[in-house]
Amino acid sequence: MSDMIARLDANQPDFAERLDALLAWDSVSDHHVADVVTEILAAVRSRGDAAVLEYTNRFDRRSADSVAALEISQAQLQAALSEISPAQREALETAAERVRRYHQRQRQESWQYTEADGTVLGQQITAMEKVGLYVPGGKASYPSSVLMNAIPAKVAGVDEVVMVVPAPDDRLNPMVLAAAAIAGVDRVFTVGGAQAVAALAYGTETVPRVDKIVGPGNIFVATAKRAVFGQVAIDMIAGPSEILVICDGETDPEWIAYDLFSQAEHDEQAQSILLCPDAKYLDQVAEAMARLLPQLSRADIARESLAQRGALIKVDSLEQAVTLSNRIAPEHLELSVADPDALLPKIRHAGAIFMGRHTPEALGDYCAGPNHVLPTSGTARFSSPLGVYDFQKRSSIINCSPSGASVLGKVASVLARSEDLEAHAISAERRILD
Template identity: 80%
Template sequence: MSDSIITRLDASQSDFNQRLDQLLAWESVSDTRVASVVDDILHQVKTRGDAAVVEFTNKFDRRTAQSISDFVVTPAQLQHALTQISAEQRAALEVAAERIRNYHQHQLQRSWRYTEADGTVLGQQISAMERVGLYVPGGKASYPSSVLMNAIPAKVAGVDELTMVVPAPDGEISPMVLAAAAIAGVDRVITIGGAQAVAALAYGTETIAKVDKIVGPGNIYVATAKRAVFGQVAIDMIAGPSEILVVCDGLTDPDWIAMDLFSQAEHDEQAQSILLCPDADYLDKVEESIRRLLPSLARESIASVSLKNRGALIKVADMEQAIVVSNRIAPEHLELSVADPEALLPKVRHAGAIFMGRFTPEALGDYCAGPNHVLPTSGTARFSSPLGVYDFQKRSSIIMCSAAGASVLSKTASVLARSEYLEAHARSAEYRIID
């Protein structure tokens, strides 16, 4: 149909798998032109340090700085941002921060050890990363929620120094973003962005300390830079467009479901919104709701492109097939908008975050439910997890042998080492054998 507002699919169709693959296909985050530009920026910052960062930031963000210090937001400025936002906004940030902090406290891993009968001690020591860099989009975009979601788990983990970089085109920056940084306990804020900010964090400059990990979303240049410096530092992920998959039994208000689909479609023309339901009549009702409500959105132009090109209403045979299809898609956000979500939950294998029941829209997870909104996209929920405290902690093995324990283990080690023709390994162990 020429006036199709969203794709309709039926899982019983012979070509369903092929059509679903086409729907899910998404181009990679980069191309050769972008990669070439990013490579040059990375090289310049690596070799010229502060001077290159200032030069690129002045060029791309229309700034007139003389040195990096001109980009640094002082602690007093961070605190002042709290007075620039409304009381309602500050209260919302503080409530969200408290809930995010409380949730992530449960993720803290503790060091542990145990002692064997001969006195040998084995265990694991948990320690936080020393320095982490947080990238926050700037300019037109204002994402204080991203500040909270990335910074708070790092602080809960015990990261010593959290440096936030955020571009400020024409010197403008959102007070909400700075207020969120103050509330989250960010240690240092620098108003730089793009590949030059990623390079400064990854390699270090005269005034910006090299970090151990870089987290946070950005545009194609930022994503390409993060991919390029991976290995030099750790990164959280290379994120694709936002996604939502709703599994519904046909009994939720169709307006609710339409708006839930919009909640991702309004992010980006590449965002993906999919509904699975066994009731064809209900899918018709949701499509009618989409047509009626879409013009009411401020971001209608973005949402309409997203829904037309990447959205779908899919009829499935039953809830069992819905979960099979869901697991194949491995969505970033999965809404189980059904009467008994607990019955479906054990069958869900792949999803970034799971929203249970009719009264749990994905939007709550984006802002204030507590769990992290930094989630695996583009099917990577098959092997990846939400950002959390564990992403900012490291594990070191602990091994302490008693004399008796070393003697016993060394005999085994000697045999294995000599089987691998590693004589020094064997003799090192053999020195500890007690005859």
């Protein structure tokens, strides 16, 4: 079992160094990838549809004769809804309704207040006009990602959600298209990779330019998103999936084994970590993992993930576990303990917090309601889950009354002249009444 997953002790002399090595990950560092992406971005920016078509046909083994031919109609989205099983449709609709209900609580509204002299100050909240949603295709298809990205945008009031999804060898997952129909996606193009990001960022003859690009993708997509940031907004540069479980040693070890597997099966770079003060319990979880792993359909992927980036870590106490968790700032944090509410106020950094023994991370991935697009690789120290607020903008409102402008003009004049900005000062002084 020792070869399957690392066993660490938080009190080992070299623990800090070993933890740093375990957590180390850099998503976009391959110079070859960067060079390829730079070429694709430049080609799409200069040649539009022609470049998008050329790269799509080459990389995805397609034979389309126009970008328009790569667009999926609303009728086709509705047809996909009929194609999936009744159980699949019901699951998608249930998940969508829960996601919508949760995110409706995040809507921000415009506000104003009036000062004694009649000056009005406030903030106007407006939605973005167009948002691009990247959905992975090929190896993995995630209809849940369609719901999690598109629904908050629609709740925010975005006018048009444009989805791009690769269709290698002309293959498309009907569940992804059905999810797009349920989420209210406006346009869908079967384009992927850096060329899809470029098309959304710059716009082409057929693909509209958007204000923001959201959604996960491979290293080419992540590199492209980073490169176009500034030309267009992006959600984040997402790293591999992560789970950190804090357990008091009383949860069924098989439950915890599967919770760790739930991230390890995503891909070989995913990370699964368990913190527990009970060494014997760690042994029980290790035994359960060794016994259950071979039964997984994605066992090979999970095995490599656990061997490269997983760990079972012995801590002195739950308090030490919380300190370590805040140091790691995990994407998903499970508090699999008797009293999770007692630990919650001490959690400073986590993308999503799953409370108690009966709340596995997997429920959050699909249907609990909160968004599953979360900060990874320690970025939960300064980032938040995707939400409605990511698709809304804030404009300041300032409406001075004559007396208010006179009072503020005197203040602004002093400050402007102290900064040697004479026109600023005079502009303000012209509004002074005395």
